[in-house]
Amino acid sequence: MMKHTSDRDGEAWDGEELFAGLPVTDPGAQSRLHARLAADAEREGLLDIAYRTLPTPVGTLLLAATDRGLLRVAYDSARHGGHAAVLTELAERVSPRVLEAPQRLGGAVRQIEEYFEGRRTRFDLDLDLRLAKGFRREVIAQLPHIGYGATRSYAEVAAAAGSPRAVRAVGTACATNPLPVVVPCHRVVRSDGSAGQYVGGADAKKVLLGLEAAA
């Protein structure tokens, strides 16, 4: 069946037909080349952002790190364009030198896995907080002080961050937390004690709070 009908496209058709012996994609070669490039780039200091994905009980998480530390943890939110949108944002905001390179995320992966197995109650990782600015960053810096299994209200976190009236801004800071799970915005709940909203969805928040309550 001819895909092209016009004369002009006849030329492109010739090419397609001739190059059918040269596959458009070659997953084996591509993954081999990718691993080689990631290693070469890391060695030459050209790998600004390394990332990988990690399956967890709250869905597949994207983990990204710079040489300073863990930069981003992201849920695969279809509503926000999924992990692809997150990677695009990192390329634009931090550096376009982004490669899938699992090695740099080894420590984060191990600790997150231990957390979900109930064997870890605090994270001991270098964090690169450059994606959180201004007041949001103050809030992010406060969150690790909420201990495992404990919760605080948005108002309490606002007070702790030095702006007791900025309750809504705390909500925004949690909703835009670049490092959910690791920086525990899930421990910030409504003043009536209900879980409330979460960057990974209300269900994920309940899973995390339930996990910590059970331990």
Add this chain to the structure above:
Amino acid sequence: MAEYGPMVLRVCRAVVGPADAEDAWSETFLAALRAYPGLPGDARVEAWLVTIAHRKAIDAARAGARRPVAVGRIPESGRALTGGRAGDEGAAPPDAGRAGGTLRDSGQWDADLWAALKALPRRQREAVAYHYLAGLPYKEIAAVTGGTPEAARRAAADGIRSLRKSYTRRTREDERGERR
């Protein structure tokens, strides 16, 4: 990279052949990472990557021309020894993978297609690959290879014509051979 990687691999395979394609690909993307802030705002990524790949292919061909090629056995026909002067063939990559008996890129694509591509003058091979595999218009190809857009168009047209003759003939012979 995930977006352009497969396209660049096709171009590298078609221009430098199976033995050197993966090295060319790796060097292209490493150079691209190095040069990233240097991508002009209005440049198309395809054209930019092809430009880098083109330079890498030329470097590899020069290095290949200098480096002695390990030949496993004397070619059966004398053609390979008398087929061209060093000056003509210097730009074409040596068929080192095949000669060495280990072809890293083996089995992934049609060896007859590479044989037909390799037989083309380098200019034609490049024009064909950049136009038909990378999708560059002739104006951009001319910017990459030098020369005029018209010359690039002619090179691609001549290359495709030769390929259709040599490659489809091989394919038909193969089919006949299988039927036998």
